[in-house]
Amino acid sequence: MGKHIIANWKMNPSSMADAIALARALDAEGLVIAPPALYLASLRDIVKKSALGAQNIFWEEEGAYTGELSPAQLKDSGAQYVIVGHSERRALGETNEMVGKKIHATLAHGLTPILCVGETADEREAGQRDMVLKNEVDAAMKHAQGEHQMIIAYEPIWAIGSGTPSTPENALEAIRALTGFLGSYPHIGATFIYGGSVDAKTIDAFLAHDEIAGVLVGGASLDPEEMHAIMESAKRHA
Numbered sequence: 001m002g003k004h005i006i007a008n009w010k011m012n013p014s015s016m017a018d019a020i021a022l023a024r025a026l027d028a029e030g031l032v033i034a035p036p037a038l039y040l041a042s043l044r045d046i047v048k049k050s051a052l053g054a055q056n057i058f059w060e061e062e063g064a065y066t067g068e069l070s071p072a073q074l075k076d077s078g079a080q081y082v083i084v085g086h087s088e089r090r091a092l093g094e095t096n097e098m099v100g101k102k103i104h105a106t107l108a109h110g111l112t113p114i115l116c117v118g119e120t121a122d123e124r125e126a127g128q129r130d131m132v133l134k135n136e137v138d139a140a141m142k143h144a145q146g147e148h149q150m151i152i153a154y155e156p157i158w159a160i161g162s163g164t165p166s167t168p169e170n171a172l173e174a175i176r177a178l179t180g181f182l183g184s185y186p187h188i189g190a191t192f193i194y195g196g197s198v199d200a201k202t203i204d205a206f207l208a209h210d211e212i213a214g215v216l217v218g219g220a221s222l223d224p225e226e227m228h229a230i231m232e233s234a235k236r237h238a
């Protein structure tokens, strides 16, 4: 099975022209590009091989929710995947309860969630990694009724944007713990990936493991050279 590579552009780039140029440069089989949502509809006509994802979603269908984007709007703009519960959104106040509602809305519209879970540095030092992962998974899965596929990204908060990824061993331990927790939800077909400061230099160490089914790439996803190396690694380890 091929590896899943998710390019999370976060709040970049600053213009439609740059977004189009970057999407053209990155476009590849097995890649999900998650641009700022306002670029989705334009990029749908640009990418030929990649799928598109949103970085966030709102759980209501329509109505008076200033600034939010509904599942139907994201789908209509070309999104097939939705990143849900990224730690940068949780840091802005997104709770486990909100993440659960977003998972429900994503699945209800036939979109594939990329659920992000992970511990802070303090939680890691206190030996709470697996407890945090279990809480985050249980809160999200409460809202996932029916048979569904989803991607679960282990994203230790201390590694994101730090320039230094987790060791592959820590990622494997976390993914094994997550695999165990998902045993309580047999209706969910979960695929586990890693995210946090992955780049061209470190990608092989993660993708070499069968249990790591892909990566979520932030900073490096804005650099076509980095991404070409990452996609080559994905091919080698498919």
Ligand code: PGA
Residues within 6 Å of the ligand: 008, 155, 159, 160, 161, 162, 163, 195, 196, 197, 198, 216, 217, 218, 219, 220
């Ligand atoms: P990073 O971001 O690759 O820049 O650390 C990863 C992420 O946000 O998941």
